[in-house]
Each structure stands twice: as structure tokens, then as C-alpha cells.
Amino acid sequence: MSIVAKETIEVIAQSIGINNLSDDAALSLAPDVEYRMREIMQEAIQCMRHSRRTILTTDDVDGALNLRNVEPVYGFTSGGPLQFKRAIGHRDLFYIDDRDVDLKEVIEAPLPKAPLDTGVACHWLAIEGVQPAIPENAPVGVIAAPSNGNTHEQKDELPVDIRLPVKHVLSRELQLYFDKITELTLRKSDSALFKEALVSLATDSGLHPLVPYFTFFVADEVSRGLNDYSLLFALMRIVWSLLQNPHIHIEPYLHQLMPSVVTCLVSKKLGNRIADNHWELRDFTAKLVALICKRFGHVYNTLQTRLTKTLLNALLDPKRALTQHYGAIQGLAALGPNVVRLLILPNLEPYLRLLEPELLLEKQKNEMKRYEAWRVYGALLRAAGQGIYERLKIFPPLPSPPGHTIWKSKEKVVTAVPNKRKASMEPLEDEPALKKIATDGPIGSLALVTTLAPSGQNDAGQPSSSEKKTANRVGKDGQTLKKSAILNQIWKDDLNSGHTLVTLLELLGEGILSFIPSPEMSLFL
């Protein structure tokens, strides 16, 4: 009936000396007791609000009793929550643990420390609406995230990995899977089964719980197994596969993975046998690094800069082994032509000077060392070549619209003018060259037209066929001629790439030329 039980009323009655309260009286009193109690609590809540609090204290109840002219209930200070204890032998009977206090003890106890006096401190909560990051203010990020409704939507787009302090529970199947994979990696990394495993790692959807274990496994094994070439390779393959898996959210674990990966790229020694083709491992790892940078570079914008810094340090330190240099070059090269242009090419000349003695038979007697040096040289060549190739490819081939023939031919004439040769060539090769010119046209056309206007070759369309001869010169003509031609042409076309190319030519000799696509080369050289 009422939440105040009849028995409660009887107990209260007994406590104030009424022993023979009739059942009926108790029953009819109970609802009223409840009502009065609620009334008092309501007033107590009023008092609480006016004390600017959100937690009800015994003071508030006393205040409410005061309002009704009722003697407050003494003895319940709001020092702390009351300790209720369960009565032994009763399921739902509680009592307040009210110890007897020994007065002597209280008197003899040393005085408690005086509480600190109230004070007021002042700080800037905000300056023109912006909260300064001072210790007095709440950390902004923590509060802002849940309070704002918009972040909810953002959360859906960019999932934030909130790791809760719950125990990670792995299913039995996953544990088995993990054990199997690790065993394969450690023992039989060249088996067909391992290849299957790699495919599984790259495609299975349920592997996310294992990612922390795999990252730890990789990091652990790399640090221990630097001498085991095949193991390292297998580990890198696992990383590669994990990166491929679209269902895995590997981002939070990158910081654990990166050191191991970079180790496999620029470590002095990978594997302990001569037969170990650590070059291949380094090449593979370079690709891996590039992949990571491509995928997560936009999220962690410091990722690539940190990586390139590490690699560049490795490259520019003459004390490092050539193998390390090789790894660094490969890593940088894999990051794309821009990195090569910005970081390798400027350092090319001093580095080559350093490398030169190692290359020559007479200076470096150690066959192994020489081989390594040549490897490095090759890598450098390739990196530089790739760089310049990409650079040149920036001008994308445009489809040449027929309507522009006049303009095109003009350009053709223009390019042809400097070396009036009647050498004939296949139209097939000529076509891309035309495109090239056409696309390059807008850049340099103004200069071209002005310089070449006096030559008076304004013929439209036809006459130029004989003049399409720029291309195959390269093979025949001498170096000097090439250079002048390059300078000439490139000065107009692209200052930068021209210079680079020239320097490259000077430094690396003709080796670089194989990287320049023939049409472009035909144009530049």
C-alpha cells in the first residue's frame, strides 16, 4: 500500500513509548507518514537548490524540517555517507553502523589539522572566446568531444579508436589462427602454405582483434632475428598483407610497426649468409614504406617527414655502411619523384664523389665492397633516373586535336628551327613528339614565338614534314651538341628539370639517358 510498512510504524510507535498501537491505526498512519516524508524531501530539495548544490545533504533535510517548525534530526552531519550494514541473518534488514565513541580517546587525540580557509583565485576562463591552455582550465579536447552534437557525425566518418580498459578477450579460433601463422612465419616461410596464409591475412575480415598481437610479434621478431634473412622477409610480407586487408584498422599500431619496417630497410646487416639476397628485402621494404606513407601520410602528416629524415641521415652519414645507403636510397626513391628531386638530387654530387673510389677496381680491392658500391650506384642511378622520368612525365600527352594543326605546325617549325637538319625520321616516333610540343607549347610559346618570329617560317601545315627531324639525333650526335641542344631547349621549357638533367648527365653520364623516354629525350637532347 504505502512504501512505509505497517511494521515500521509500529517500531516508531514503540520507540516513542506507544506499545499497543492497533493495526488499523498503523495502517492508516503509514500513507500519511509517506506523504509527509515526501513533502519534507521536496522542501529539502528546494533547500539544496538554493544552496547551489546537486547533491542532497542532511543539512538540507534539517533546513526543510526547520521550515516546518520541526526539530531537526540531530547527529547526522554531512561528513560522509552513512554506513549501512546488513543485519546478519536477514536478507533486507539494514542498520546504521553507529560505533560507540570513547570520549577519552577523542579528548586525548591530537587536534586535527585546521581546514584551509576559503579563498578566491582568479584566472582567465576565456580570452575573446578562446580558452587559454592553462592549468586552471579544463583540458579543452576532453570536454569538447562529447558535449558537441556534431562530433557524433564526425565520429562515423573518422572512426576513433577508443581503447577501453577492458580485458582483451580472444576467441579460441583466433588464438589458434595466430599460433598457426606465427609458426609458419618462423619455421616454413617458403612453403606454399605460408603464401596461403598471406592471402588470408590480406583478405579475412575477422582479424582485427589480432592486429596488436601481430604488430607485437613483428616488432619482437625483427629485433631478435636480424640475422635470419628469410624470417625478416616473411615478417615484412606479413606486414604487407596486413596493410592490404581492408577490414583491419591498423592505424593505431603503426607506431609499433614503423621501427621494425625501417630497420629492415636501413639495417647494416640483414641475414648472415652471403647468399642472402638482402637487396631484395630492402627493395621490398622500400615499397612497403612507400605504401604506408601513401595510406597514412594524410592522417599523420609528420609520418613522411620523420621517415625521410631518418633515411636521409642514413644516406648522408659517410660512416654508415653501403648497404645502409642502399636501403636509404631505395626508401627515398620509393616515396616518389618529388622526394628524390628534393632530397637525393641536391646531395648527388657530394655523394658520388664519396662513392667514386669505392667503385673503381684499383682503389677498392675488396670484391664484396666494390659490388656493394656498384649496387648503390645502380640504385642511385635508378632513383635519379626515375625522378627525372617522372618529372618529364608531368607534361601529360594530350590528344592532338586536328583543328589545331596550324598552330601545331608553327610550333613544330619553331622547335625545329635551331638545328635545321634534313634528317628524316619515322612519323611514328614523331607523333608523340608533336604532342609533347603541343603540350609544352603553352609554357614556352610566348618566348618561342618571339625568338623565332624572325626566322620567318610561318608556313602552315605542309612544309614541316621535312623538318621533323629532331628525334633520332641522339644516337648519332656527340655529347657537346646534345648539351647545347638541351640547354637551348630546356631553358625555354622547364628551367628546373633542364638543369637537373644536365647535372645528372654530368654526374652519371649516359647511364641516365636510358631513363628518359625517347620522345622527351628526342626533344631535349
Add this chain to the structure above:
Amino acid sequence: MENMQAVNNFVAAYLKKKGFKEAEQLLEDLQNKDSAPIDFHNDPELAKFIHHFSQSEDDVARYQDGYSKLRSWTYSSLDLYKHELLRVLYPVFIHSFMDMVAKGHLQEARTFFNNFREDHELMHSRDLQKLEGVLSQSHLEEMEFARSLRQSKVNIKICQYSYDLLLQYLHKTQSTAMLGVINEHINFQVSSGQPSSISDDAEVVTLIGSCQDTANQINQKEIHWGLLEDSLEERLEKAGGLLSDSEKTEEENKEGDGDETKKRSVESGKQGASTKKLKKEKALNATAKSARPEASTTPAAPRVKAKLPLPLMYIQSTEVEQSILEDLRNRVQLSSVLLPSVSFYTFLNTHNGLNCSSISHDGSLVAGGFSDSSLKVWDMAKLGQQGGSSILQAENDSTSSEHVVGPNGGKRSYTLFQGHSGPVHSATFSPLGDFILSSSADTTIRLWSTKLNANLVCYKGHNYPVWDVQFSPVGHYFASASHDRTARIWSMDRIQPLRIMAGHLSDVDCVQWHANCNYIATGSSDKTVRLWDVQNGECVRIFIGHRSMILSLAMSPDGRYMASGDEDGMIMMWDISSGRCITPLMGHSSCVWTVAFSCEGSLLASGSADCTVKLWDVTTSAKVPRNEEKSGNPNRLRLLKTLATKSTPVYSVQFSRRNLLFAAGALSKNL
């Protein structure tokens, strides 16, 4: 004929029970004359109905049964009309419950209540809490809330089709109990056309119909919400005419926030010059006023004459006036793009004893009212000198509280005002900062002088704790709000109240002056805000819309709008002239202890128990109703910024005359 007689008896009994005396009389007449008896036998439906009615008149199970059927029918009704029909459920629910209690079926009433309370918990949790305790007829009569519910009808706006659906259902199922409740307690306002959308929910259900009617009636009264003639702002405009605009902006730029803190100490010194010679001033005032020509410029807000004789505190000393004018000139124009700087005063080591805080208009003095009956006032300028040269430096040390006390060998860093004999619930500074008023649970209000550091007057009048006290914008007058359900107007020179505003149905929890001093607004636990005319003590507006107790009020400086914050964290913006809610501002998750408008009224700051200060753009929200046709605009209310404190509930916010925002709160670890 016997049968006939029985039916007649039933009908008579029914009519008697329901109090339809005229009908009863008519029936008796009919019976006596015995002419043209109604042919009940040929109308089996009616007979059955009446039979059913008489048979189980007291059967409470019908309420339970009828309500649960009505409920399931409503929930399975057409989506389009569902939300309209759902509105009917709550009044039916509470009235069924009260009917059952009234008939003495307490046990059944309790189970009924518990069975269905969840449905309404979301919207009406507080009402339900109150009603839950009602356990006997006497409680029904005793409790204000229940009584007003019983005595009045609920107004429900509903569209024609929903209404037909409901009636059809009730007739078909013959759930007479429900029909009875609905007839007795619900007043349908049937509108033709489509059902109203869910969004404009505010006024479709008004639980206390009669109250609504009187409110509507009261809200018809005219209000002169314009500003006072000859305000300081106006004088600034005149004075500002001397300065060219470029100069003004230059000064504004120069005047950083850091400067302001220094100035504060200077100002407080200046203000000390003003003393109280009110009576002479009043006489002076009248002459001064008539002598002063009307302002040539036409400001946006209309000007009204003060109905009170105004004190002349500002004009008293030209020095004070100059400093205020200086402040006004250097005021930062706040807007949604230029947010204010907020200086936060944190009370440390309060041991959960701080009940209220107040900040003087220039921010130099901070007062705290404590539950141990003490009032403590800190002079921030002095604190700044002790801790460093300015407040800016004082904030560097988190241990400032200790070192303030430390070097002075236990000397207090504050002025302690003792005199009250109960928890101090409110404190307010006079506009010039030379007086403090404090109100306490000991039913008194005390006036203290910050210059003499002494109690000057004790105002006795309230019979119960005084929850709130506020100085009027011109000083001299103040208003108080109390648990005794009244608000009172006082002047400093009289120990008896000048006016008593009675009308609230529950505690008056907060009070605030209108900018022109002709009105005060009071917020109450009865969930309404009322506006009272100070001159004649009449209630001129009732603002209905809050769902819980109102804790804080603020008036816009142009006198047009009012903001009120409640226990649930909702802030409502009201148009004073129309008495309507412009828009609710939702964002706080706990009690809104304080709200304040910026000096030019473009921003609203609110402080809450959820440890945040929020800044709201009120220019957008306020402008919309003027061009009603665009009212579909979704971004009417805008939360500009949430400033989180470090576990410090915000007790008071206050804009200085230069639009620097001050906020205060007590650091409480156990939140």
C-alpha cells in the same frame, strides 16, 4: 413501469453524484408529471449504457482496464494522428489516478500509477514525483498542485479528425470511466484541418486550464518595456558626440583586457566618493530632470517615465559619472564573432558551504554567502596586489589561496560579515559597489556597507527563508523572493517592504529587475515566471512553459526580452510584451544557476551546475519573431561557445560595463 422506475432512479443517482442539479431537478419534474416518459426500452444502447454505468460505478478496475485499452488503442493509431491522441493520455492518466485516490482505492491507485508512470516519465517526471506521494483524499486537498489540477480543466488542441476518432473509440468500447474522465477534465479545442505538427508542442497541452485563462487575461495588459529616459547610455551618446568615431575605435583598441583589470582598482576607489544623501538627491533629481532637454537622437527602445522616484546616485558625483561614461565608451561591442573575455573567480576550500556568489559591476569585489551564516567579500584589486601586480599574474599560481593567507600570518584575505543566523542564500551588490545586500534562511535581509565593513540595516518582513535579493539597476530599491510565496519590494531607507507581490503558487525562487525599474520578474517553483508592476504591485505577465523550477532570470538591457533558466538546464527567451517564449535554448545538462545579458544585449551568458559557461547568440533568436513569416528558420537559437571549467559549477555570471564577463563558482572535487 418498475423497470422504468429503476432506470429513473439510476439516472437521478448519477446526476446527483455528478452534481448536475438542474438536470436532476428536471428529471424529478418529469417523473412527477409522469408525462412523456422517455422510451428507454426502445433504445437498448442507452439502457445498456446506463445499466453498465450504475452497475459498476465504484469499480476501480474499470479505470485500469479502460486506461490500458485506451493506451494500446492510442499507440496503435495512425501515425499522423498519434501524437495528438497521445496528448490525451497524460491528463487521463493523472485524473484517473486522482479519481481512484478520491474514491479511496489507494492500493489500486498505486498499482495503476506504477504500471503506467513510465509512459509519462520523460515529459512530466517532476509532476509524477509530486503526485506519487498522494495517498488519501486529504492529501489531494492539501496539495496545491493536485488541487489546482482537480479544479481546472486541461486544454488540449486537437484536430477534428483525431477528435472524431477518439469519440468513436470511446463510444464503441463503452469505456465510460475514460469517457467520464475526459468529459470532466479535458477541454478540447478542436481545430479543423490537418493535425498540428509535433514541434509546436509548447501550448497544445496546458495542464492547468484556469491558470492558463487567467494568464491569457493577465497577459493582455499593457506593458511599457521601454528604457528610462535620461539613461546613462543616452548621456553617453551625447558625450560620445564629442569624440569622433575614429578616436573611439582607437581607444577601444588600446584598451586591452589587461588594462581593464588595472582600471578596476582605480574605479573602485572613485566610487568610494559616493555616499548616500538620498533625500536631498531626490529633490534635486526632479529639478535636474525637468531641466535636462530631451535627447535628440531616437534610440531603438522607446523611452518611458519611471514610476518610482529614482535615486540620484549617479549624478551625485561627477567623478563617478565620468568613470561610468568612460566605461561605456570603452565597451567592447560583442557579437557572435567577437566573444567576450571571461575572468573566472574560483572559490577554493569552501567545504561545500558556498551557497551563492555575487560580483560587483566592475568585478573588483566578489561576495560569497555561506551556509555557516557568514558573508565573505574579497577585494580582487587587493588580492591582485598581493599576488602580483595584476590579476593576470595571480592566475599563474595554483596555490594562490595559501600564499594569500600565508605571508600575512593568518590574516584573512577577505572581509567577513557576520550577522545572519541562517545560511545565506543570496547576495547582491549595489550598482556602485558600496553596499551589499544578503538574504538568509533566517528570514531577514541585511544591508552591509563595503566602506565601513559593517551591517547597516536588517530588514525583517518575510516569514520564511529569503531565497533571493536583487538591487534595482539604479540602486536604492531592492526586491526579495521568499519561500513564503511572495516577492517584496523594499527601499534602503525603510525597514518595512514597500510592496508585496503575492500570486505564485509555490516558492518564489528568484527575482530580477526590469531595466527601467518599473517591473520586477519573479521565477517560482510553480514553473512560471511572473512580471509585476512595481508601482501597483499587480501581476502583469505570466510566462508559462518551463517544466521545472526556475532558478535564474535575466533582463535584456533594452528591456524587450527576458531569459530564464531552470532546474533541467533549459533556458527560455521570452518576449516581454507578448508574454510568449521566443525560443528555448537547450544545451545545459544540469541546473542553470545564473544567466546574464551582455551590455548591448547581443549575447547571453549562462552558468550551470554542469561546470560550463555557455555563450548564446540572442540577436538571431530575438529578431525572428518580428518578421514572423520567416519563422521557419531553423537556426533561431545558437550556442556560440561552451567554456568548460575544471569541476567548478558556475554560480554567477556578470558582464561588466565594458562587457568583460565575470563568472564565479566553487571548486568542488566530489563532482
